[in-house]
Amino acid sequence: MTLSLGKDLLGLEPLSSEQIGLILDTAEPFKEISERAIKKVPTLRGATIVNLFFEASTRTRVSFEFAEKRLSADAVNVAASGSSVSKGETLVDTARNLEAMRIDMVVIRHGASGAARFLADRIESNVINAGDGTHEHPTQGLLDMLTLRDRFKRLKGLKVCIVGDVLHSRVARSNIWGLTKMGAEVAVCGPRSLLPNAIDDLGVTVFTRIEEAIEWADALNILRLQLERMTAGYIPSLREYNRVFGVSRERLERGKRDVLILHPGPMNRGVEIDSDVADGPFSVILNQVTNGVAIRMAVLYLLSGGRPELAEAAKHAGGER
Amino acid sequence: MSFDDPARGSKAVARFDALPFVAGRAHIRPIMPAPPKTSTVLDARAFDRTLRRMADEIVELNNGTEGLVIVGIQRRGVQLAAQIVSTINEREGAQVPQGALDITLYRDDLQTVGPRPVVGQTRIPVDIDGQHIVIVDDVLYTGRTIRAALDELADFGRPSRIGLAVLIDRGGRELPIQPDIVGKKISLEASQRVDVLVQELDGRNAAIIAEREAT
Numbered sequence: 001m002t003l004s005l006g007k008d009l010l011g012l013e014p015l016s017s018e019q020i021g022l023i024l025d026t027a028e029p030f031k032e033i034s035e036r037a038i039k040k041v042p043t044l045r046g047a048t049i050v051n052l053f054f055e056a057s058t059r060t061r062v063s064f065e066f067a068e069k070r071l072s073a074d075a076v077n078v079a080a081s082g083s084s085v086s087k088g089e090t091l092v093d094t095a096r097n098l099e100a101m102r103i104d105m106v107v108i109r110h111g112a113s114g115a116a117r118f119l120a121d122r123i124e125s126n127v128i129n130a131g132d133g134t135h136e137h138p139t140q141g142l143l144d145m146l147t148l149r150d151r152f153k154r155l156k157g158l159k160v161c162i163v164g165d166v167l168h169s170r171v172a173r174s175n176i177w178g179l180t181k182m183g184a185e186v187a188v189c190g191p192r193s194l195l196p197n198a199i200d201d202l203g204v205t206v207f208t209r210i211e212e213a214i215e216w217a218d219a220l221n222i223l224r225l226q227l228e229r230m231t232a233g234y235i236p237s238l239r240e241y242n243r244v245f246g247v248s249r250e251r252l253e254r255g256k257r258d259v260l261i262l263h264p265g266p267m268n269r270g271v272e273i274d275s276d277v278a279d280g281p282f283s284v285i286l287n288q289v290t291n292g293v294a295i296r297m298a299v300l301y302l303l304s305g306g307r308p309e310l311a312e313a314a315k316h317a318g319g320e321r
Numbered sequence: 322m323s324f325d326d327p328a329r330g331s332k333a334v335a336r337f338d339a340l341p342f343v344a345g346r347a348h349i350r351p352i353m354p355a356p357p358k359t360s361t362v363l364d365a366r367a368f369d370r371t372l373r374r375m376a377d378e379i380v381e382l383n384n385g386t387e388g389l390v391i392v393g394i395q396r397r398g399v400q401l402a403a404q405i406v407s408t409i410n411e412r413e414g415a416q417v418p419q420g421a422l423d424i425t426l427y428r429d430d431l432q433t434v435g436p437r438p439v440v441g442q443t444r445i446p447v448d449i450d451g452q453h454i455v456i457v458d459d460v461l462y463t464g465r466t467i468r469a470a471l472d473e474l475a476d477f478g479r480p481s482r483i484g485l486a487v488l489i490d491r492g493g494r495e496l497p498i499q500p501d502i503v504g505k506k507i508s509l510e511a512s513q514r515v516d517v518l519v520q521e522l523d524g525r526n527a528a529i530i531a532e533r534e535a536t
Contacts (some may be wrong), residue, residue, distance in 0.1 A: 004436045029423060029440040038476040071426075080364040109388050301426075 008120040008127040011136035012178040020178055024146050026298035026312050027291070034293055044073035044304055049105040052096050053081040053130070054091075057109055059265055059289065060095055060130050060140070064107050067296035070173075073105075075121035090108060091115065095123050100129070105303065108132070113170075126303045134168050140264050141174030141297040145182065147288045148219055151260055156183035161213040163195045163247065164223035164272050171264045175221060176202050189213035193234045210245050214252060222247055225272045238271050248274040258282055343346060350369075362489065362507060362515065363528040371471035371504040372401065376408035376484050378502045382484055383453050386415040389528045390480075394470055395423040398458040400519040401488055420445040422456070427469035449478040459517035461487040462499035489528055491515050 003016070003022050012020065033041055049068050052225040053061055061077065068075040078098070080086065085094055095106060105126040108116050113133030120127035147165065149155055160179055164215060166172045166188045179186050180203055188195060189203035189212075207213040225241060236239045252259060261273075261283045269275050278285060362369060375441045383389045386409060399407025406419045423441035428434075456470055467485060474483060486502035491509045509515060509530065518527045 026437075026440060029442050032443050036476060037478065040476065042472070043431060098466075146529040211529070304437070 005299075006271070007303070008116070008129075009138055009299050009303060010116045010120060010127065010129045012138045012141050012174045012181070013136065015181070017181045017183070020145070020181060022140070023142055023295065023298050023302065024149060026144075027146055027294040029247075030294040030297040030301070033297070034290070039070050040072055041070065042072045043301060044071040045102070045106045047071075047073040047304060048102065049073050049075045049107065049300070050103050051075060051077045052095070052098075052106055052108045052110075053077070054085065054110045054115075055131070057130070059292070060109065060137075063289070063292040064128075064130060064139075064296050066293050067300055070293070071297055071300055073117075073300070076103075089120060089285075092122050095119055095125075099123050099125055105300070128288060128299060128303065131170055133170065134173075135170050136174045136177075137170040137264075138174050138178075139292065139296055139299060140171050141178040142299070143288055143292040144171075144175055144221060144262055144264070145178055146291045146295055147185075147262060147284050148260070150287065150291070151284060152218065155179065158184040159187070159216055159218045159292045160184055160221060161187040161189050161207065161217040161219070162221045163210065163213060163224060164245065165225050165234075166190055166199065166223065167194045167196050168226050169223050171221075172223060176204055180204075187213060187216060190234055191241070201202075210251060211245065211254070214247075214255040214259055217259055218257075219262060220247060221262040221264070222273050223264065224266060225268055227271075228266060238268075242271050246270075246272060246274060247277050249276045250281065252277065252280075252282070260284060262288060333352070353371075359529050359531045361527060361529050362505060363526075365526045368526040368528065370406075370490075371488065372404050373408050375488070375502050376405045377412070379405065379455050379484070379486055380409060380413060382455070382501060386413050386417050388451070388453050388481070390418045390447060390449060390454045392420040392421060392422050392445070392454055392456050392470075394456065394458040394466060395421060395425075395443075397517050397519050397522065398422075398456075399520050401459060401501055401517075402457040418447045420447075422470055422473055424469035424473055427473045428463060429469065441512070443473070445477050449474065449480045451479070451481050453482045454480045455484040455486050457486050459488050459519075460515055461490045461498075461500055462493050462504075464494045464496035467498045468496050469523075480488055488517055489515050 005019055033039060037280060051061055051064055065075055065077065103125055104252055105128065106119065107128045107130050108119055109130040110116065110132050113135035115132045117130035129136060129138055145155060148160065152158055162172050162175055172188065176186050187207055188199060189207040189210055192208065195206065210230055259282060261277055263273055263278065263285045265285070267273055267278055269278060278282065378427040380386060391402045391406050393399035402419055406417050408418050409415065421442060421444045423443045425438050425440045454474065456467065458466065471483065474480065487500045488504040488508045490500055490503045493511065512532060514531050516529050516531060518525055520526050
């Protein structure tokens with residue numbers, strides 16, 4: 001096994017399909033750990049991880065925290081509010097100060113696209129991007145792919161349509177890059193005002209009618225309509241959005257095939273997704289949450305290794321056990 | 322004085338180039354690719370005979386099949402465990418629960434092994450509290466794998482007893498661990514290696530000794 005992820009996980013765009021496959025395959029055995037009576041393995045004992053969250057998050061932060069604790073790492077949460085960041089400290093200073101306390105990894109969520117790379121280039125610790133602006137959210141993309149693979153047993157040739165606010169969505173970008181690398185066909189569907197202008201450059205099909213998307217897709221990944229941005233006039237009203245793009249039971253039943261339903265959360269029920277769809281038989285939304293812990297454990301495990309000087313020493317000592 | 326951080330850059334490069342760098346060193350050494358000497362410890366028939374005997378001894382050790390759980394260690398211990406379970410089924414007419422254990426996450430050398438080793442599936446199908454577990458592995462050497470397996474099993478419950486059955490005991494223990502049931506005991510130099518081959522993964526059942534590749 002010579003495949004490794006390198007020092008950081010900043011996005012899915014820089015990864016190869018082999019590296020993505022490695023993360024997905026590694027996540028498989030980690031699923032089982034969360035089913036045990038004692039949900040903990042000693043793998044990262046002694047490693048210190050800082051969760052540096054500059055944006056609100058419940059699901060992702062808790063998911064990372066569970067992953068860290070189930071691997072026996074020591075995790076510390078730093079939220080931007082109530083920290084020295086609110087006193088005007090820069091990102092790099094915050095991270096360097098934490099690093100001076102001898103940490104091993106930083107999980108960062110930040111409102112600025114590229115924040116994770118900026119940090120990774122400047123500190124020694126492994127950096128994991130937990131969402132940077134509208135750029136990428138790699139672990140979400142990975143857990144979406146794991147959930148799809150669980151159900152379809154493959155990603156190659158799978159037709160996945162990303163529905164909704166693609167413009168503001170880092171989840172959409174990570175999904176598009178990840179899925180296309182793994183050989184899936186990706187489409188997007190939403191009002192033109194919420195699709196990036198150069199979306200065609202990413203090699204995706206564009207649907208402007210949700211009915212066409214449902215007809216085409218094996219799975220829909222329905223994005224949250226980012227309500228906080230609705231003042232900007234991207235759509236006329238929530239009611240109209242629901243009427244034109246909302247995924248409802250009626251619309252799905254009119255389609256010929258079963259369509260798997262994913263949503264990265266948090267959901268706006270009755271806006272982008274109706275309750276009978278979210279809670280329906282084709283919804284894997286909670287499976288996504290369960291898989292999130294396994295994916296994050298896999299990423300932490302894979303990044304924690306790769307100290308070549310020690311690998312050399314071990315080789316000379318003889319690898320057999 | 323430079324404000325760039327050259328140490329950091331070079332470290333990152335070293336991570337990526339670690340393997341090509343090692344491969345490159347091979348060219349400096351005199352090229353003497355002597356073919357490794359191999360010899361057979363167990364051929365296919367001796368292998369099957371030995372496993373059948375081990376299955377009998379496991380049942381004997383447990384005074385029957387009541388409460389017995391056979392747990393194979395990934396990877397080849399799992400196949401051996403399956404063969405033992407099917408032999409017990411043939412002879413005793415009882416289906417003994419079978420599990421698989423991957424001890425990678427419990428290894429004591431994870432910080433020194435470089436790229437993360439592949440993690441296999443762990444599967445413990447029954448509640449192990451109060452059961453008699455027999456761990457099955459292909460080769461017993463330092464004992465560190467078994468130490469890890471004992472730690473991992475403790476996270477699943479509290480068995481009444483844990484036994485150890487190995488196909489090959491090659492000596493060279495580094496921990497106070499001894500097997501209850503041994504297929505074959507041999508004594509090997511540190512420079513030698515014993516490989517267990519199983520039908521499902523290698524196309525045949527055998528145990529062979531090979532010289533360790535020089536490093």
